[in-house]
Amino acid sequence: MEKKVTLTGLQPTGVITLGNYIGAIGQMVEYQEKYNSILFIADMHAITVPIDSETLSKNIRQLIALYIACGIDPDKNLIFLQSDNEFHANISWMLECNTYFGELSRMTQFKDKSAKNANFSAGLFTYPVLMAADILAYDADYVPVGVDQKQHVEIARDIAIRFNKKYGDVFKIPEPLIRIEGTKILDLQDPTKKMSKSSENQKGVIRILDDADVIRKKVNAAVTDSIGKVNYDPINQPGITNLINIYASLTGLNKEEIAKKYADANYGTFKREVGDVIIERFSAVQEKYNDLINSKRLDEILDEGKEKSREIAKKKYILMKEKIGLRR
Ligand code: TYM
Numbered sequence: 001m002e003k004k005v006t007l008t009g010l011q012p013t014g015v016i017t018l019g020n021y022i023g024a025i026g027q028m029v030e031y032q033e034k035y036n037s038i039l040f041i042a043d044m045h046a047i048t049v050p051i052d053s054e055t056l057s058k059n060i061r062q063l064i065a066l067y068i069a070c071g072i073d074p075d076k077n078l079i080f081l082q083s084d085n086e087f088h089a090n091i092s093w094m095l096e097c098n099t100y101f102g103e104l105s106r107m108t109q110f111k112d113k114s115a116k117n118a119n120f121s122a123g124l125f126t127y128p129v130l131m132a133a134d135i136l137a138y139d140a141d142y143v144p145v146g147v148d149q150k151q152h153v154e155i156a157r158d159i160a161i162r163f164n165k166k167y168g169d170v171f172k173i174p175e176p177l178i179r180i181e182g183t184k185i186l187d188l189q190d191p192t193k194k195m196s197k198s199s200e201n202q203k204g205v206i207r208i209l210d211d212a213d214v215i216r217k218k219v220n221a222a223v224t225d226s227i228g229k230v231n232y233d234p235i236n237q238p239g240i241t242n243l244i245n246i247y248a249s250l251t252g253l254n255k256e257e258i259a260k261k262y263a264d265a266n267y268g269t270f271k272r273e274v275g276d277v278i279i280e281r282f283s284a285v286q287e288k289y290n291d292l293i294n295s296k297r298l299d300e301i302l303d304e305g306k307e308k309s310r311e312i313a314k315k316k317y318i319l320m321k322e323k324i325g326l327r328r
Pocket of ligand 1: 021024042134135152
């Protein structure tokens with residue numbers, strides 16, 4: 001039987017966070033063993049909001065090194081840059097012409113981001129369609145993401161179903177893959193919002209390149225509550241519940257096992273253990289990252305990925321043109 005295709009991408013908008021690691025990369029490291037895996041860098045999405053060009057190119061290289069340092073095996077994954085493959089934007093245009101203004105207006109991420117800046121770009125609005133192109137061009141079966149991207153995978157499904165109805169069987173209908181415990185890692189200082197690369201308060205965000213003592217300090221300073229018992233209770237103990245989710249995602253234990261294990265522990269003890277697992281995991285990543293960041297191997301991986309991804313996406317692009325009635 002053919003292997004199922006799993007695909008995801010991350011934006012090079014800053015050093016990736018513990019949330020990105022748990023929500024996306026960590027899942028891909030597991031799936032590469034059983035699926036046909038595709039992992040790209042969504043650099044075209046990164047320019048939907050203002051970003052300085054030097055920072056962007058530094059972030060792109062850093063992210064590719066981090067993918068590999070996190071355990072993504074270039075021999076088991078197709079790794080590439082979205083901007084190296086012009087078919088994504090071309091496919092996106094044909095999809096845009098089959099997407100309604102109304103449905104894009106309802107996207108939560110668009111509503112949040114456009115509310116923050118009155119001069120938002122048209123790209124910010126059509127962003128989910130480019131994401132649909134990323135997914136549909138490769139006939140992805142599964143899209144591992146955090147819960148914040150679920151709505152975007154759902155609109156990709158809606159667009160694919162609509163296109164297939166109109167033009168025949170062109171696209172596979174993808175499904176989001178969301179891990180229960182890692183669904184949404186929250187900001188350590190404000191557990192009502194997600195841990196985000198672009199957060200202003202750095203204390204609430206753990207980044208994959210943070211030093212061990214910085215990680216320790218951030219975890220120790222995580223906001224908790226006055227209940228004083230390690231319980232999984234998202235409503236009354238969101239801070240502790242977030243730490244349980246982090247611990248669960250990194251150790252593979254489930255939330256009941258963790259609550260039982262720490263039933264008699266105080267928050268200080270629990271935080272120390274959570275800090276330990278993050279530090280252990282990230283220091284191994286950092287060591288590999290330092291070996292890789294200046295190596296030519298990264299360029300070879302990208303050159304190879306560019307070629308292979310273009311071959312696949314081009315086929316879909318030509319099929320779409322044909323179905324729509326454009327000249328082949
Ligand atoms: P991005 O770069 O914002 O985030 C990358 C991945 O990390 C997940 N994530 C989280 N998961 C759990 N807890 C958090 N606090 C957290 N923060 C982020 C995101 O859900 C995502 O899976 N639009 C996408 C990039 C993209 C893409 C695609 C993804 C472009 N095309 C096609 C999948 C398929 C984005 O901005 O992710």
